Amino acid sequence: xxxxxxxxxxxxxxxxxxxxxxxxxxxxxxxxxxxxxxxxxxxxxxxxxxxxxxxxxxxxxxxxxxxxxxxxxxxxxxxxxxxxxxxxxxxxxxxxxxxxxxxxxxxxxxxxxxxxxxxxxxxxxxxxxxxxxxxxxxxxxxxxxxxxxxxxxxxxxxxxxxxxxxxxxxxxxxxxxxxxxxx
Amino acid sequence: xxxxxxxxxxxxxxxxxxxxxxxxxxxxxxxxxxxxxxxxxxxxxxxxxxxxxxxxxxxxxxxxxxxxxxxxxxxxxxxxxxxxxxxxxxxxxxxxxxxxxxxxxxxxxxxxxxxxxxxxxxxxxxxxxxxxxxxxxxxxxxxxxxxxxxxxxxxxxxxxxxxxxxxxxxxxxxxxxxxxxxxxxxxxxxxxxxxxxxxxxxxxxxxxxxxxxxxxxxxxxxxxxxxxxxxxxxxxxxxxx
Numbered sequence: 001x002x003x004x005x006x007x008x009x010x011x012x013x014x015x016x017x018x019x020x021x022x023x024x025x026x027x028x029x030x031x032x033x034x035x036x037x038x039x040x041x042x043x044x045x046x047x048x049x050x051x052x053x054x055x056x057x058x059x060x061x062x063x064x065x066x067x068x069x070x071x072x073x074x075x076x077x078x079x080x081x082x083x084x085x086x087x088x089x090x091x092x093x094x095x096x097x098x099x100x101x102x103x104x105x106x107x108x109x110x111x112x113x114x115x116x117x118x119x120x121x122x123x124x125x126x127x128x129x130x131x132x133x134x135x136x137x138x139x140x141x142x143x144x145x146x147x148x149x150x151x152x153x154x155x156x157x158x159x160x161x162x163x164x165x166x167x168x169x170x171x172x173x174x175x176x177x178x179x180x181x182x183x
Numbered sequence: 184x185x186x187x188x189x190x191x192x193x194x195x196x197x198x199x200x201x202x203x204x205x206x207x208x209x210x211x212x213x214x215x216x217x218x219x220x221x222x223x224x225x226x227x228x229x230x231x232x233x234x235x236x237x238x239x240x241x242x243x244x245x246x247x248x249x250x251x252x253x254x255x256x257x258x259x260x261x262x263x264x265x266x267x268x269x270x271x272x273x274x275x276x277x278x279x280x281x282x283x284x285x286x287x288x289x290x291x292x293x294x295x296x297x298x299x300x301x302x303x304x305x306x307x308x309x310x311x312x313x314x315x316x317x318x319x320x321x322x323x324x325x326x327x328x329x330x331x332x333x334x335x336x337x338x339x340x341x342x343x344x345x346x347x348x349x350x351x352x353x354x355x356x357x358x359x360x361x362x363x364x365x366x367x368x369x370x371x372x373x374x375x376x377x378x379x380x381x382x383x384x385x386x387x388x389x390x391x392x393x394x395x396x397x398x399x400x401x402x403x404x405x406x407x408x409x410x411x412x413x414x415x416x417x418x419x420x421x422x423x424x
Binding site for chain 1: 308309314315316317325329331341343371373374375376377378379380382384396398400402407408414415418419420421422423424
């Protein structure tokens with residue numbers, strides 16, 4: 001049975017604070033099995049036989065909104081897909097080595113050509129961007145406090161919500177769940 | 184003054200010296216000063232009463248009066264020290280957030296060191312040894328400070344509700360403009376990743392604090408939460424990532 005990772009948007013941001021226990025309970029209440037959280041940043045791993053991940057995303061979002069009182073956009077990937085993201089190399093190794101951080105942005109649907117162009121428009125001396133399927137990659141060459149990139153502005157321009165994780169989180173997730181990579 | 188009076192003066196001098204040592208230690212972060220100083224004041228009262236009684240005999244009225252004044256003077260000095268120490272202790276108990284952490288808990292400490300420093304345990308309902316966790320001190324409510332523990336060490340503290348101030352008096356709910364006012368020339372403002380607000384980042388004031396930051400999240404008007412601690416964790420925008 002496939003294992004999924006749910007990446008939740010802005011779960012512990014602004015005035016919101018959610019415990020991992022609350023998240024586990026919400027996912028179990030939806031009927032999902034083997035629910036675990038991975039580090040405290042809104043990553044929930046579970047098992048589900050669903051053939052319609054999109055419908056499951058909406059079901060989880062509905063439950064989270066009911067439990068927490070605000071909208072939490074949810075992006076599902078199988079553990080096999082997470083492993084593929086961890087292996088993907090969006091930038092040359094030399095650029096990556098010199099950078100301060102590489103972040104992965106999750107979308108519900110792949111970016112179209114116009115969306116990719118909009119994303120590239122945010123590039124500066126500090127920030128570089130790349131798109132691949134339902135993921136965006138943001139290479140930050142300096143500390144993020146020095147970057148002018150605004151995720152909310154990008155979302156508004158794309159008209160698509162997204163959530164971001166440091167690539168180290170993705171690599172560690174892939175390392176922790178390799179046995180399910182064939183799902 | 185006589186042997187007895189001299190002896191008591193030596194004892195009192197020892198007590199005063201002891202109080203000074205305790206205050207110096209406290210300034211360096213040693214806890215439990217308030218209780219120590221209150222004990223000290225009781226000891227001093229006791230000694231002063233006994234000495235005054237002993238020297239108040241009709242055979243030595245002048246010496247007794249002189250020594251009694253000395254004792255009272257020493258006690259007054261100690262009382263001032265006690266007051267100064269207690270004031271410091273109270274401000275520590277209110278636990279302000281500095282660029283390095285929360286009260287005596289600093290980023291870089293192990294969980295055990297932090298517990299020892301604050302005199303309280305963390306909530307251990309989740310194992311804290313490996314990976315990244317957000318945890319509160321045991322018994323704290325949902326508005327208490329939230330500590331990020333990375334591989335068993337404190338990385339940062341997050342404040343998500345009003346009531347806990349930084350050492351420069353900024354708290355959740357304050358105007359964003361106040362940050363620039365109280366931390367002049369040390370701030371960087373960048374767009375928030377998930378809202379229309381900002382991250383207002385306060386850099387270190389001294390070389391010793393390099394590698395630490397204070398980061399305020401705002402809705403562009405008011406502070407909605409803030410955090411302090413070491414880089415890179417203090418800049419992570421989504422909890423542990």
